[in-house]
Amino acid sequence: MIDVVQDGAVVTALIAMLGGAIRVSTPFMFVALGECLTEKSGRINLGLEGSLVLGAMIAYAGSFLTGSPWAGVLFAGCAGLVLGALHGFICKLPKVNDIAVGIAFMSFGTGLAFFFGKPYIQPQAPRLEAIHLGDWTGDHRLAQALEVNPLFFVGVALAVFMWWAFRNTRWGLIVRMTGDSAPAAKAMGVSVDLVRFLATAVGGFMAGVGGAFLSLYYPGSWNQGLSSGQGLMAVALVIFARWGPLRCILAALLFGAAGALGPSLQSVGISQGYYFFNAAPYILTLFIMVASARSKVSAREAPGELSITK
Amino acid sequence: MSRFEISRRSLIKTGLAGIAASALPMRIATAASPVTVGIVYVGPRDDFGWNQAHAVAAKALKGVSAVTVVEEENVPETDAVAKSMESMINLDGANLVLATSFGYYNPFVVDLAKKYPKVEFRHAAPLWSKDKDPKNAGSYFPYLNQAHYVNGVAAGLSSPSGKIGFVAAKPIPSVLSNINSVLLGARSVKPDATVRVIFTGDWSLPVREAEATNALVDAGCDVITCHVDSPKVVIQTAEGRGVKTLGHNASQAPLAPKGFITGAEYKWETIYKSFAADIAAGKTLPNFLVGGFDKDMLQNTAYGAGASDAAKKAADAAIAGLKKGDPIYKGTLKDNKGNVVVNKTYDNYDPYLDGMNWLLEGVQGSIT
Structure with a gap:
């Protein structure tokens, strides 16, 4: 099919991947950062897929009812916060497995969202506005790719803040200590359960905000197939990013760009084997996971209290 | 409730x-x-x-x-x-x-x-x-490709470039027939029109559908249509990019006040009312009921702001033709790999067309 490839096809595909990286990565970024915080405290919350979907639905409903998309974002965060807090509370009880509870919350969150989201499939809610960073280029494709939602910058700023806070603040060190060694934290007089409860709740808040991006910006409407597993992939991205907030951003961007590969290659005429290209993000994740799992550094970076590493 | x-x-x-x-x-x-x-x-x-x-x-x-x-x-x-x-x-x-x-x-x-x-x-x-x-x-099924043919006619006369983008879910015969019919409709009024297709791989993948729509617009398409379960995301994204749109399955006109041309819609109402009337009258229902414009089982969405006057006229004429049973697939036609796939004129309900596994010359895309 090479004969139908146009001039500048490579440029088109690259621009599409740049745009895709920026557009698609934001929800991954928020969920991954939320999960990163939770896992740093020594607990896994697999239920963030549920928080993401519920956040998407609440954000859309909130924006529709109040007329303000940013109010929707806030409501979405709060919905995530409540789910995260519930997860944190249940995991505090003796002999509760956080992974099992997480799976339950995944179904609970999506079920709740489908149930209450019914009346909001049809109406059109006000959406978040983008910042136009590329209009000066004079190229409509670049201008489109560089239409960036403010939440993207919020996510990047949050990652930098978390990276700094984990090293330099008392709170950051307490979270890390709880995650690496609960006995040490107890010896210091820190309430392990409280730290994990808060970390899970705040992590849920971030996932909820990620959901708001899905329904209020890109693709920008509420329906039941909206997430299609993005929350789960984001949890995997945290391991892929080896629990580093800055690497979470990189991983999300890479994942977004790889996801744009399938459609953009087909649009420039490379249409054979699109199933393979559509699977590119997952193949990429698999390769990097295998590569990074072999290094001893990665084993050292995993929080010691995680039930998967114990 | x-x-x-x-x-x-x-x-x-x-x-x-x-x-x-x-x-x-x-x-x-x-x-x-x-x-x-x-x-x-x-x-x-x-x-x-x-x-x-x-x-x-x-x-x-x-x-x-x-x-x-x-x-x-x-x-x-x-x-x-x-x-x-x-x-x-x-x-x-x-x-x-x-x-x-x-x-x-x-x-x-x-x-x-x-x-x-x-x-x-x-x-x-x-x-x-x-x-x-x-x-x-039993089965009932309208041949929606006839309404997509009308979409193609309207798009051919509403698109300055003649490049139509198609976001498709899976390469199965009914989807391929819609893609080919859009092309044939567009080419009936604009012989150099093309259709560029992107397959997403599944019926409902909103993020990838939005990506595909953006990619098609970036590649120069100025009319976008689709065959996915819920066309809302595709139509909204295309409208946001300032290009024209063609609907699928139900009316998406409210989603695109500026660029909507028309849409291919089922009219299940005709079938359902005839079933109910047959039961009420104590008659046996037909076991296999297929049709198109000729049996009033399809309709096109009322024209939107994106349709030019010439497009409306030509599309109305195409519907009138299909009601009389005018064929869509008229030989000889080649697929986009150069093989002759249509060597005679087929009736719109010919079983040969039900097994379609090719994209016509003029469609840029591949089914594998």
Whole structure:
């Protein structure tokens, strides 16, 4: 099919991947950062897929009812916060497995969202506005790719803040200590359960905000197939990013760009084997996971209290 | 509302047989109408797509006197559909069950048709087989590609560049036929028109559908259409990019006030009303019912702001032609690999076209 490839096809595909990286990565970024915080405290919350979907639905409903998309974002965060807090509370009880509870919350969150989201499939809610960073280029494709939602910058700023806070603040060190060694934290007089409860709740808040991006910006409407597993992939991205907030951003961007590969290659005429290209993000994740799992550094970076590493 | 009914029904069905027994005569006593139609949907009734098209027809059916309609949405293509159809039969007294999703047919519709020989079952895909399947089951299916042909005609005269973008779910014959028909429609008025297709790989992947739409616009397409379960994301994204749009399945006109041209819509209403009338009159229902504009089973959405006057005129003429049975696939046509795939003029319902596994020359894309 090479004969139908146009001039500048490579440029088109690259621009599409740049745009895709920026557009698609934001929800991954928020969920991954939320999960990163939770896992740093020594607990896994697999239920963030549920928080993401519920956040998407609440954000859309909130924006529709109040007329303000940013109010929707806030409501979405709060919905995530409540789910995260519930997860944190249940995991505090003796002999509760956080992974099992997480799976339950995944179904609970999506079920709740489908149930209450019914009346909001049809109406059109006000959406978040983008910042136009590329209009000066004079190229409509670049201008489109560089239409960036403010939440993207919020996510990047949050990652930098978390990276700094984990090293330099008392709170950051307490979270890390709880995650690496609960006995040490107890010896210091820190309430392990409280730290994990808060970390899970705040992590849920971030996932909820990620959901708001899905329904209020890109693709920008509420329906039941909206997430299609993005929350789960984001949890995997945290391991892929080896629990580093800055690497979470990189991983999300890479994942977004790889996801744009399938459609953009087909649009420039490379249409054979699109199933393979559509699977590119997952193949990429698999390769990097295998590569990074072999290094001893990665084993050292995993929080010691995680039930998967114990 | 419907959710409550689901749980109540399944509760009665599974556990409280005693209550079911006492509820049953009551139901029958109150149901005075001779025709009760049960309709099962795979998704939400207001999805701007496939399910909405059926729900619009169900609503029209409710307006017919002496017809009761019971509906259930979000029924997965699993054992759940058998349960919900059975409860429609046993508790609501349905004498016609309409199963509207592809995967409902085998084994669920077939098995229930054997179990309840007095109830009529009809399924919205051409799957019924005369030799194997029960006589009280059957298929109905409008050939939507005719309406996509009209879409193509309107797009050909509304698009400055003649480049049409198509976001498609899976490369199965009915999808390929829609893509090819858009091309043939566009080429009938603009011989150098092309269709660029992107396959997403599944029926509902909103993020990838939005990516595909953006990629098509970046590649220079100025009209976008699709064949996915819910076209809402595609139409909204295209409208946001300032290009024109063609709808699919149901009316998406409200989503694109600036760029909407027209859309290919089912008119299930015609079929459902004829089924209900046949049952009321005591006639046997047809087992295999297919058609298009000629049988009033399709319609095109009212023209939007994106349609030029010439496009409206040509599209209306195309509809008039299809009503008379004008053929769409007229030989000789090559596929986009250079093989001759259409060597004579085929009738719009020719079985050869049902097995289509090619994209015509002028379509940029590949089915593998």
